[in-house]
Amino acid sequence: MYSKTESTFEFFDSDNTSNKEHKIILVTGGAGFIGSNFIRYLIEKYPNFKIINFDKLTYAGNLNNLTTIEDNANYVLVKGDVANSKDVKTAFEQFNPDYVVHFAAESHVDKSILNPDIFLQTNVLGTQIMLNYSREHKVKKFVQVSTDEVYGSITGDLKATENDPLSPNNPYSASKASADMMLRVAFQTYGQRINVIRACNNFGSYQFPEKLIPVVIGNALRGMDIPIYGDGKNIREWMHVEDHCKAIDLVMQEGVSGEIYNVGTGNKWKNIDLVEYILEKMKIKNDLISYVLDRQGHDMRYSVDSRKIRKELGWKPQIDFEEGLDKVITWYTNHMDWIEEIANGTYISYYDNIYKKRMLETQ
Numbered sequence: 001m002y003s004k005t006e007s008t009f010e011f012f013d014s015d016n017t018s019n020k021e022h023k024i025i026l027v028t029g030g031a032g033f034i035g036s037n038f039i040r041y042l043i044e045k046y047p048n049f050k051i052i053n054f055d056k057l058t059y060a061g062n063l064n065n066l067t068t069i070e071d072n073a074n075y076v077l078v079k080g081d082v083a084n085s086k087d088v089k090t091a092f093e094q095f096n097p098d099y100v101v102h103f104a105a106e107s108h109v110d111k112s113i114l115n116p117d118i119f120l121q122t123n124v125l126g127t128q129i130m131l132n133y134s135r136e137h138k139v140k141k142f143v144q145v146s147t148d149e150v151y152g153s154i155t156g157d158l159k160a161t162e163n164d165p166l167s168p169n170n171p172y173s174a175s176k177a178s179a180d181m182m183l184r185v186a187f188q189t190y191g192q193r194i195n196v197i198r199a200c201n202n203f204g205s206y207q208f209p210e211k212l213i214p215v216v217i218g219n220a221l222r223g224m225d226i227p228i229y230g231d232g233k234n235i236r237e238w239m240h241v242e243d244h245c246k247a248i249d250l251v252m253q254e255g256v257s258g259e260i261y262n263v264g265t266g267n268k269w270k271n272i273d274l275v276e277y278i279l280e281k282m283k284i285k286n287d288l289i290s291y292v293l294d295r296q297g298h299d300m301r302y303s304v305d306s307r308k309i310r311k312e313l314g315w316k317p318q319i320d321f322e323e324g325l326d327k328v329i330t331w332y333t334n335h336m337d338w339i340e341e342i343a344n345g346t347y348i349s350y351y352d353n354i355y356k357k358r359m360l361e362t363q
C-alpha cells in the first residue's frame with residue numbers, strides 16, 4: 001500500500017524542539033491558500049498549540065503566505081510529499097501529532113483535465129497514506145478538507161445535503177470524492193476518528209492567482225484581459241476563507257466522529273455577475289472582460305445545504321460578503337509585489353533562500 005519512492009523529507013523547526021507538552025496539529029498543504037490562512041488562525045487563537053506545516057511546496061505552495069508567523073516558536077515547516085510514505089512516516093515519528101487537518105491537494109480543475117494522474121497521486125493515494133499513519137499513531141481526529149464539488153452540478157434551486165450521492169464530473173472533483181470514500185472506510189472499517197468538511201468556494205487573501213477572484217482583481221490591477229469561461233452563467237457559492245477556518249477548527253475539536261459537514265453561506269453568484277460587481281467596486285471598466293472557450297465538463301451550479309453544521313455545532317458565517325470582498329480587493333491592491341513574485345516565479349526560490357540557509361546555520 002505504501003509508496004516506495006525515495007524520501008524528499010526536510011524540516012525546519014524555528015526553536016529546534018518537538019516536545020509534546022501542547023496539542024500538536026499536523027496541517028498538510030499549509031503553504032497554500034486555505035492552509036496558510038488556517039495556520040495563521042491557529043497560531044493567533046491557540047498560542048499553546050504546536051503547528052506542523054507538512055507541504056510539498058508545489059507551484060501552489062507559497063512560503064510568502066506565511067512570513068508573518070514563520071519565526072513563531074510553535075511553528076514548524078516540513079517539506080514533504082503526502083503521497084510519499086517515507087516522508088509521512090518520518091513526520092509522524094518526529095512529531096506524533098494529536099490532530100491532522102488535511103488540506104494538501106492538487107486543487108485546480110483545469111490542470112486536472114490536462115493531467116489527471118497527479119490528482120490521483122496526491123489527492124487519493126496521498127490521503128490514504130495520511131490516514132494509514134494517522135491510524136498507526138492513534139491520531140485523535142483526522143479532518144479531511146473536501147469540497148462541494150464532489151456532489152457535481154446541482155440543478156434548479158436544490159442544495160446538496162451530506163447524504164446526497166457523490167456525482168463528480170471532472171478529475172479534480174472525482175479525486176476528492178474518492179478520498180472522501182477512503183475517509184468513510186477509515187471510519188467504518190478501522191474505527192478511526194474522522195470528519196469530512198465539504199465547503200463552497202472560498203475567497204480571501206493569499207489565494208493563488210489561478211482562481212477566479214484573484215485572477216479578476218490581479219488582472220484588473222494590471223490592465224490585463226479577464227477571461228470568462230463560456231457564457232459566464234455558471235453559479236458558485238462564496239465564503240470568506242476565515243469563516244471556513246473557523247468551521248474547520250470547530251469540526252476538528254467538536255465534530256462527531258464519522259460525520260460529514262457541509263459548509264456554505266447561501267451566497268451564490270453567476271460568475272459574470274460577480275466579475276462585473278468586482279470591477280464596479282474597483283471602478284474599472286468591463287471592457288477587460290474576455291469570453292473564452294468553456295471548460296470541458298464545466299459544472300453549471302454548486303450549492304450546499306449547511307444546516308447541519310449550523311444546528312449541531314453552532315457555526316455560521318460571520319464575514320459579510322461585501323465587506324469581505326472590499327477587504328480582499330484592498331489586500332491584493334496593497335500586495336501587488338506578492339502577485340508579481342508569483343507572475344515572475346521568484347516566490348519559488350523563497351524556500352532555498354530562507355529555509356535551506358537557516359537549516360545549514362543550525363547544523
Ligand SMILES: NC(=O)c1ccc[n+]([C@@H]2O[C@H](COP(=O)([O-])OP(=O)(O)OC[C@H]3O[C@@H](n4cnc5c(N)ncnc54)[C@H](O)[C@@H]3O)[C@@H](O)[C@H]2O)c1
Pocket residue numbers: 028029030031032033034035054055056057058059060061062080081082083102103104105106107108122126145146147148176198199200201202203208
Ligand atoms: N479553494 C477553495 O475554494 C476550496 C473550496 C473547498 C475545498 N477546498 C479544498 O481545500 C484544500 C486546500 O485548497 P487551496 O485552495 O488552499 O489549495 P492550494 O492549491 O492553494 O494549496 C494546496 C497546497 O497543497 C500543497 N500540496 C500539493 N500537493 C502536495 C503533496 N503531494 N504533498 C504535500 N503538499 C502538497 C501545495 O504545495 C499547496 O501548498 C484542498 O484540499 C481543496 O480541495 C478548496
